[in-house]
Amino acid sequence: MEMKIGVIKGDGIGPEIVDEAMKVLDQTAKVYGHSISYTQLLMGGASIDVNGVPLTEETLQLAKDSDAVLMGSIGGDAKTSPWYQLEPSKRPEAGLLQLRKGLNLFANLRPAVLYDELKGACPLKKEIADRGFDLMIMRELTGGLYFGKRSTEEIDGVLTAKDELTYNENEIRRIAKRGFDIAMKRNKKVTSVDKANVLDSSRLWRKVVEEVAKDYPEVTLEHMLVDNCAMQLVKDPAQFDVVLTENMFGDILSDEASMVTGSIGMLASASLNDTKFGLYEPSGGSAPDIAGKGIANPIATILSAAMMLRFSFDLDKEADAIENAVAAVLKDGYRTIDIMSEGKEQIGTAQMGDKICEYIK
Ligand code: NAD
Numbered sequence: 001m002e003m004k005i006g007v008i009k010g011d012g013i014g015p016e017i018v019d020e021a022m023k024v025l026d027q028t029a030k031v032y033g034h035s036i037s038y039t040q041l042l043m044g045g046a047s048i049d050v051n052g053v054p055l056t057e058e059t060l061q062l063a064k065d066s067d068a069v070l071m072g073s074i075g076g077d078a079k080t081s082p083w084y085q086l087e088p089s090k091r092p093e094a095g096l097l098q099l100r101k102g103l104n105l106f107a108n109l110r111p112a113v114l115y116d117e118l119k120g121a122c123p124l125k126k127e128i129a130d131r132g133f134d135l136m137i138m139r140e141l142t143g144g145l146y147f148g149k150r151s152t153e154e155i156d157g158v159l160t161a162k163d164e165l166t167y168n169e170n171e172i173r174r175i176a177k178r179g180f181d182i183a184m185k186r187n188k189k190v191t192s193v194d195k196a197n198v199l200d201s202s203r204l205w206r207k208v209v210e211e212v213a214k215d216y217p218e219v220t221l222e223h224m225l226v227d228n229c230a231m232q233l234v235k236d237p238a239q240f241d242v243v244l245t246e247n248m249f250g251d252i253l254s255d256e257a258s259m260v261t262g263s264i265g266m267l268a269s270a271s272l273n274d275t276k277f278g279l280y281e282p283s284g285g286s287a288p289d290i291a292g293k294g295i296a297n298p299i300a301t302i303l304s305a306a307m308m309l310r311f312s313f314d315l316d317k318e319a320d321a322i323e324n325a326v327a328a329v330l331k332d333g334y335r336t337i338d339i340m341s342e343g344k345e346q347i348g349t350a351q352m353g354d355k356i357c358e359y360i361k
């Protein structure tokens, strides 16, 4: 198969972790007889430096022309980076939001799996970690607070900021369907997370999710308030299969879920629309604190590349090969610093990519 992949290396650790994912993709393509062409795209801080804006029309078009996009992460240190002297709509994060919206990537899948080999890196009590977990966060990605109107103004001499949270029933229905579709391929349970005891948008969310559930009689649906969900994720993560939620709640809960797997450096993600196209990126950020040191964990990005092969190219065998290689390297005891535990061997970003490639034969 010929694959046309757009690559956004991004900022901070972005280029380091994306290089490893490309290494693993190249090795997989070599072993399974595929060919990949990469187009480098600039987005985020790297684009501001060259173009003055975090996303240009040309880049958006080039992304659309690709079969899929592999991305590192964007952004910098808000205190020290000059990007944050710009108005909010010109900062790196705005580019990411424009890209998600411009590509209509409404469904963000963030799988959080506690690998047997990483139980020692899980911060939870041993008896909880020993039970393991394998959950999928299905986060709505193009609506809610992220895309509502915002303003900061002085009202009666008082500085007042406003962010609007809007969802319409169609936006909720399409993400809910995705959540149930995924649940049908997994353990057939959906936990829909909202704040229906306070928010109108959540009450509509609950109503529409219940309507959609009628088309999936085999799937068990439960509703959970977001504050309770945050607590349940550390108390008993094994209870979850698919966690279906809106944009902001999904952002927060996915960082929490990632840490329970051992590190944010383990959490892959796929952002999908109604076509085979997808944007694949780690769920974590550009980690300015460790950028350039060669110690970042590339596994989330490598697993995101596996998701790309699975969702955008239907290459299940190849995706399995990458996922199995990651598990094998962890089993062999190799660890980046973020998932390091006693008795294991600490290695850097590039070595981790090399080790994973060794298993793809
Ligand atoms: P962050 O996820 O970048 O970092 C949080 C902590 O996790 C840091 O200690 C970091 O070192 C660690 N970490 C993150 N990824 C890691 C990896 N692969 N290996 C090892 N450790 C890792 O979050 P932050 O510090 O809040 O944000 C930094 C910048 O990243 C901000 O500009 C933010 O807007 C941006 N950001 C971008 C994305 C994205 O591009 N999708 C996601 C989240 C944050």
Ligand code: IPM
Pocket: 075, 093, 096, 097, 251, 283, 284
């Ligand atoms: C993520 C990030 C982004 C988000 C930021 C960088 C805009 O935190 O992908 O989780 O909040 O969606």
Ligand code: MN
Pocket: 251, 252, 255, 283
């Ligand atoms: Mn986030």
